[in-house]
Amino acid sequence: MPPRMLRPVVVLAVLACLVAVKPARAACEATGMQLQILGSGGPGASAGRASAGYLVWIDGVGRILVDAGGGTKQRFHAAGADLGDVALLALSHFHPDHAAELPALWWPRGGMLRVAGPSGGGVFPSLEDWLAGLFGPQGVFRVLAGRLDLDPITVDVATGEAVEVWRAGEVRVSGIGVPHGGVPAVGYRVDAGDASVAFSSDQNGSDPAFVEFARGVDVLVVHLGRTEEATGRSADLHASPSGWGALAAAADVGRVVASHISTSSPDVLADSLRYLRASYGGPVTVAEDLLCVTVP
DSSP: OOGGGHHHHHHHHHHHHHHHTOOGGGGSOSSSEEEEEEEOBOSSOOTTOOOSEEEEEETTEEEEEEOOOTTHHHHHHHTTOOGGGOOEEEOOOOSHHHHTTHHHHHTTTOEEEEEEEEOOBTTBOOHHHHHHHHHSTTSTTGGGTTTEEEEEEEEOTTSOOOEEEEEETTEEEEEEEEOBTBSOEEEEEEEETTEEEEEOOSOOSOOHHHHHHTTTOSEEEEEOOSOTTOOTHHHHHSOOHHHHHHHHHHHTOSOEEEEOBOOSOHHHHHHHHHHHHHHOOSOEEEOOTTOEEEEO
């Protein structure tokens, strides 16, 4: 190729790259409540999906981040979101596929970090101890110790009662302990005016208190962490697909978003969705990374 032709080719290649990495933020509307999926995968092979993470947009601003599993940092920035807009990080529990990305997300920024999470139990620390283990003077990421202004909000998972976690104007976030084997875990609900979304977290679906907690929400995000036939440890930790459908029907939710997809097999996923839909007659959306769902 003649030298004079190199510059136009390089320019075109750069433009093509810029188009290819254009943020998916355009898929979210700038008014009302939008739920954006940052990570729709589970802890194992999940067909290239990032681990669990969700961003709630209010009138075009990404305000509430729920979970921060592996890969959500890249998805957060691809969505065109700004950490400075995040008023609350709500962590469901301290399994790595729900919380491992937190240091990477806040590493370049520092500043104020209001974070909600569970009380401790067994081998799992409380929220404050977990944060100290990461960012305290002796923490593994103590390089951030002087740069983060932490505001922890602990949800006592043992009470079985819903509590207000954070409120600003008409936006309210509530949390409740959910049964996830012996793992302290929190489910969350976000209400903003007439719009509402609830996040199941990982749980086995055995506590009727969560049905009341999620009752009437426009969108319920559930975690397909197991197959219908699973037994043993998996069944102790996670609700079955049919169990999720029955819970959503009992809570009279407007839409189910099936996320935390822990398989790379389209056939296994389709089978789980069949069981879910057999128990729940409302609309079901299969989560994909960067997908936006209008609420309601």
